[in-house]
Amino acid sequence: MFIFVAIFVLIGLAFNLLGAISLYRFPDVYTRLHGATKCTTFGTLFSMFAVVAYALGRLVMTGEARFGVLIIHSAIAAFVLLVTNATGAHALARAAHRSGLMPARAVVDRLEEFDEVRAKREGAQV
Amino acid sequence: MFIFVVSFLMYLLLVWSGGGIPLIEILIALGVASVVTVAFRTWNRERAVRSGRLDPKRVVDFLHYLFGPFAVGLAKANIDVAKRVITGEIRPGIVKINPGLRTDIARTLLADSITLTPGTLTVDVDDDGTFFIHWIYVEDEDPSEEQLYGSFGDWARRLAE
Secondary structure, eight states: OHHHHHHHHHHHHHHHHHHHHHHHHSSSHHHHHHIIIIIHHHHHHHHHHHHHHHHHHHHHHHOOHHHHHHHHHHHHHHHHHHHHHHHHHHHHHHHHHHTTOOOTTOSOBHHHHHHHHHHHHHHHHO | OHHHHHHHHHHHHHHOOSSOOOHHHHHHHHHHHHHHHHHHHHHTTTOOSOGGGGOHHHHHHHHHHHHTHHHHHHHHHHHHHHHHHHHOOOBOEEEEEOOOOOSHHHHHHHHHHHHTSTTEEEEEEOTTSOEEEEESBOSOSSOOHHHHHTTHHHHHHHHHO
């Protein structure tokens, strides 16, 4: 059972490490957000699987209720992590674009075109 | 009432550590649940979010979505992004798409799913439901729903509209 704990921790570490490396490899805030949200969410999920595997192993061995509770808490944390991580990344990206930070090396930027149209329309009304 | 019961039980679940729960924690739980309920009522005056949406069939559908297509998408996204971190092969851009979702919950669900899956990140959502999505490897400047996020649009419609 505890071999699974080691495997999950290693996978989680690998993805979290890749998330950190992506901050160096990618050119701008948007692409870095990709690395920083996806890789770290996935890595942390695997760390939680490791906690669940460990707790399950101890639960079977000792039969103490507190290991069962550990599993429930990990599940809640995983769900909250999925929701807040995505929402946080979206808020950062939106704030970056609103404050005029354009994506580097972009082949297309529909939002910028849209913002220009909107600015013109509002300018015409004033 | 629904919110009250859920937040009360959730608090007790989080403080529970396998043994008994002391009385003081139950009192704190009652206080916290009351505050959350009042805050929710104030925020949700127009009753845009109703517990009627939470009938068992939807919950089962949601769990099916979470552990089925969503989990697969999440795994694929991570292997894809991990590959791009190593090779540095990117072609970023912001594309727009209108999946025609009307309710806020459906839009939230889709935006979150997009952010956590293959190479896409929701930057902004317009009032009429147009999504602006940062794509790490643009395959098509005017993509279809299928190219961008596969079946997630249909799932969001089915779960929350």
